Every structure is written in structure tokens, then in C-alpha cells.
Amino acid sequence: MFKKIKTYINSLLQMFKNKMQNDELKKFTLQSFPFWISSIVAGLLAVFYSKLFHWVEQLHETINFERAWWIFIVAPLSFFIAWWLVHKFSPTASGSGIPQLIASIQFSGQKNGSSNILKLLNVKVIIVKIVSSITLLLGGGAIGREGPTIQISGAIFNTIYRFVPDFWPKINQRLMLISGGAAGLAAAFNTPLGGIVFAIEELGKTHLNAMRTHLFTAVIIAGLTSQLFLGSYLYIGTPDLPEMKGLAIVHVILTAIFSSFFGYLFSSILLKIIRWKKILKYTKQKAAWAILMGLLFATLVFFTGNDSTGSGKTVMVNLLFNENATTQWHTFPSRFFASIITYVSGGAGGIFAPSLSIGATLGDSIVNLLNIPEFKNLIIITSMIAFMTGVTHAPFTSFILVLEMTNRHTSVFSMMLAALIAISVAKILNKKSFYEQLVEDYLNSPLFTPKKEKNKLVK
Known part of the structure; x- marks a missing residue:
């Protein structure tokens, strides 16, 4: 079936190719x-x-x-x-x-x-x-x-x-x-x-x-x-952000350092559990692990509420656009560990959006701890960028994503500062990102390379 489809498509493409006259235009x-x-x-x-x-x-x-x-x-x-x-x-x-x-x-x-x-x-x-x-x-x-x-x-x-x-x-x-x-x-x-x-x-x-x-x-x-x-939409929306001057600069710097550290901690825990799971050799063990993670997750959600579930977009939007919205003492740790439990269960799912939502709850926790409600949105945005940078080691991607999600071009320098500080902290803590280390595991996997050639692909 696959060969028949490919043959038919090839004949159409050959006809399309033959009808074009200009060589440069044809090639392009x-x-x-x-x-x-x-x-x-x-x-x-x-x-x-x-x-x-x-x-x-x-x-x-x-x-x-x-x-x-x-x-x-x-x-x-x-x-x-x-x-x-x-x-x-x-x-x-x-x-x-x-x-x-x-x-x-x-x-x-x-x-x-x-x-x-x-x-x-x-x-x-x-x-x-x-x-x-x-x-x-x-x-x-x-x-x-x-x-x-x-x-x-x-x-x-x-x-x-x-x-x-x-x-x-x-x-x-x-x-x-x-x-x-x-x-x-x-x-x-x-x-x-x-x-x-x-x-x-x-x-x-x-x-x-x-x-x-x-x-x-x-x-x-x-x-x-x-x-x-x-439609043309913003993933988050356009929150109000204060100017970054005076004490705001200090808070942005401290938040970036703190959030990047937790991003590093998040990725380190994930990586350790993923690699530890390799001792589970039998299908029954892996199945039991998935069910156990589901029970652990259910217990966490039952006691902390829906803020621990899903991508976390609702949490981010609520914190940034509702002046009265705030996190409970358990919101940040519950979202942090809920994402870890879900990821290591063995199913499919990403950590981009969860990283941003964890960063948002961490940022709001910092606002509550320091009692600086006037800088709430600025600190939340800073924490989102810094936490994600701590995980991915991709500062430009992190701040550009948040910039486009929020359309706050007037705050581009505060976002860049957060990303710069976050990557500096992340590189001190670990020279390789979470993704880089997982890529090495794939490249060295017996699924792809013979054991005797394992280390030739990673320099």
C-alpha cells in the first residue's frame, strides 16, 4: 500500500517538475x-x-x-x-x-x-x-x-x-x-x-x-x-507590567537567581528518576510504576486542588490578570512535584508549559514572601523566564517565547536581564541542559548503536 501511494505521488511530482521551464526557479x-x-x-x-x-x-x-x-x-x-x-x-x-x-x-x-x-x-x-x-x-x-x-x-x-x-x-x-x-x-x-x-x-x-x-x-x-x-492570539495575553527601575531591578535579579536554581533542581530530579527507572527491567514492574505514579499524583491533587493539574496555563493567566489572585503556600511545591510525577510515569507529555506555570507560581510565592505586590506581574514574568532557562539552558528561546506570549515589548530589557542571569546561574550549576543529557542517553542507547560504538557519537 505504501509503495503504491509513493509511486503515484512520484508520477505526479515528475509531471510537475517537467512542466517548469526556468532552471533557477525550478530548482528553488x-x-x-x-x-x-x-x-x-x-x-x-x-x-x-x-x-x-x-x-x-x-x-x-x-x-x-x-x-x-x-x-x-x-x-x-x-x-x-x-x-x-x-x-x-x-x-x-x-x-x-x-x-x-x-x-x-x-x-x-x-x-x-x-x-x-x-x-x-x-x-x-x-x-x-x-x-x-x-x-x-x-x-x-x-x-x-x-x-x-x-x-x-x-x-x-x-x-x-x-x-x-x-x-x-x-x-x-x-x-x-x-x-x-x-x-x-x-x-x-x-x-x-x-x-x-x-x-x-x-x-x-x-x-x-x-x-x-x-x-x-x-x-x-x-x-x-x-x-x-x-485566529491571531496571544498564548497568555497582555498583562500590566511596571517599569523596571530602582528596587525593581534588585528584585528581578534575585528572582532570576532563585528561579534558575529551582529550574536546575527540577531538571536534576527528573533526570535522576528517569535514569534510575532503567533498573525496572520487566513489563510488570514498569506497569506497577505507572500505576503508583498515578496514585501518588491523585493523592497530591486531592489535597492541593486542580492547580496541580494540566498544563498550568489557567494558573498563569489567573495570576497575571487577576489582581486579587494569589497562590497558597502549597501551590508552587505541588505544581513542581506534580509535573515531575507525571513526566516520569512513562507516558507522553511535554514540560515547556509546565515549566512556565511552575515559574509563575514560584514568582507569586516570592511576591508574597517579600510582600511586594506592586511588582507582582514583573516578578512572575521574570520567574517564568528564569525557571525555563534553568531547565533548558536556552535563554533566548525562553525570553522570546514569553515576550511573544505577552506582547510586552516595553519590558524586553527586564526579560533579557532575567534570561542572562538565569543562564549564568544554570551554567554554574550544570554545564549541560536537561535536553542535552537526555539526547546523550538516546545517542548512546543500544536501540540505535552497537555497544562497542556507544561513545563515538558523543564528543
Whole structure:
């Protein structure tokens, strides 16, 4: 079936190619065509995933609000099913998805690289990623859809790359994957600049000049496709932010240091548990672990409330736009540990949005501790950027994302300062980010490389 479809598509593409006359225009158009198609498909799937994610998140809130004790049934069951889907059908669909895409980019150009990439980015991964994360969310899981959207988008770009026939002008697979990741983030958050910066800072680590046209095109098309259905929106909104002067500067600096440390702590705990889990060799042990995490999560939510569930977007918006909104003493630690418990359960789900929401609750806790309500929104925004930077070691991506989410260009310098201080603290605490360390685990995995060659891929 797959071969018949590919043969039919190849014949159409051959006809399309033969009809073009101008050689330069032909080469540019033919090289760009796979990027255009991939971006449209990625944008459409991002819209579907976003709407489904939002609906399921609201459904869980309704269930948990009406019958709080149901969490003890729904959470363990959802956590187990989410893990089982990944374990049974696509083990590389677990977790965020960003490390898988970065590993795929590093595999590109290597011997057996395409086969290794296919294990990380394929149609099965797309399906399992969506179904597993939605199942986890139904149980209240503290996850985001942004990391999964990035892997899904990368898988779409890789799948279409594999359909490109031999007679087609050569297309760089690495560039396709980088563009896929950027398009995915841009469509997920409605942050085109964030997608481009993420591609340069986290995915490509190369000169923009080498990939600018196709990268920009992918981000624009995926973003516009998403906006066509979701409209032009801000992920968070436009909160009021005070000017950064006098004592505000001191508070921003201290908050950035403090929040970056907790971002480092968050990622360190995650990494230690993920690596410790490798001692669970048998399926029954892994299943029991997923159920145990579901019960632990249910207990946490039962005593702390719905602020510990889902992506945390509602928490962020409430804190930034409701002057009277404030966190309880337990809100920050409960969101912090709820995200850890959910992630290590073994299902699919991201930590981008949860990191921002944890940062927001930490920022509000700092405001309450220091009794500085006049700087509330500034401290919350600072903490969001710094916490995320502490996890990802991607300061530019962190502050650009928050800048585009809030449209507060007048506060760009305070955001940049927060990111700069946060990355300085993060680098002192650990030279490698959470994603970098997970990527090394993938590159050295027996699933991809023979044991005798394990250490050759990581320099």
C-alpha cells in the first residue's frame, strides 16, 4: 500500500517538475515544495492537537470539580494506559519529544542515520504521542503539548522527506528536521520568532545564513495555517507590567537567581528518576510504576486542588490578570512535584508549559514572601523566564517565547536581564541542559548503536 501511494505521488511530482521551464526557479520551487507541504500538514495537526488538548483539559477539570475522589480512579488508570500505549506501540514517543528531535538531527548525515531517525520520527510516533498525552491529560497529568508538537512536526517533515523521489533536487534532511521543530513550536505557541530562535539555539546550533529561507518559510506557513483556524492570539495575553527601575531591578535579579536554581533542581530530579527507572527491567514492574505514579499524583491533587493539574496555563493567566489572585503556600511545591510525577510515569507529555506555570507560581510565592505586590506581574514574568532557562539552558528561546506570549515589548530589557542571569546561574550549576543529557542517553542507547560504538557519537 505504501509503495503504491509513493509511486503515484512520484508520477505526479515528475509531471510537475517537467512542466517548469526556468532552471533557477525550478530548482528553488522543487527544493521548497516539501517544506511547504510539511508546514501546512504540521500546522493543521497542531490545530487539531491544540483543540483536542484544550477540550480534554476542561473535561478533566469538570470531572474533578464535581467528584474530587474520582481522581483516585481516573489518574492511575490514565497514567497506566498512557504508559502502555508508549510501551506497546512506540517507546520513542515517551516524554517531551524535544530530545528525540535533537537526537534525530545529530543522527542526520551519519552512517545508518536515516534508519535511526525513522525510529524516532515516524507516523506511529505521531499517533501514539497524541493519544498517550491526551490520555495522560484526562487523568489530570501536569503536561504540555508544545514538546510533543515539536516531535510530531519533526515526524511529519521526516515522513514527507522520505516520500521525495530520487529524481528530485537534493534536499538536506537535517534542514528538514530543524525546520520541522521550529514550525512545530511556532504553531503550538503562536510564536514565530520563538520558533526561529529555538531552531538556532537548541536544534541547529549553526549559522542562520545556512538555513534561513526554508526555516523562515516553514515557520510562516505552519504559523499562518494555525492562525487560519485558531485566529491571531496571544498564548497568555497582555498583562500590566511596571517599569523596571530602582528596587525593581534588585528584585528581578534575585528572582532570576532563585528561579534558575529551582529550574536546575527540577531538571536534576527528573533526570535522576528517569535514569534510575532503567533498573525496572520487566513489563510488570514498569506497569506497577505507572500505576503508583498515578496514585501518588491523585493523592497530591486531592489535597492541593486542580492547580496541580494540566498544563498550568489557567494558573498563569489567573495570576497575571487577576489582581486579587494569589497562590497558597502549597501551590508552587505541588505544581513542581506534580509535573515531575507525571513526566516520569512513562507516558507522553511535554514540560515547556509546565515549566512556565511552575515559574509563575514560584514568582507569586516570592511576591508574597517579600510582600511586594506592586511588582507582582514583573516578578512572575521574570520567574517564568528564569525557571525555563534553568531547565533548558536556552535563554533566548525562553525570553522570546514569553515576550511573544505577552506582547510586552516595553519590558524586553527586564526579560533579557532575567534570561542572562538565569543562564549564568544554570551554567554554574550544570554545564549541560536537561535536553542535552537526555539526547546523550538516546545517542548512546543500544536501540540505535552497537555497544562497542556507544561513545563515538558523543564528543
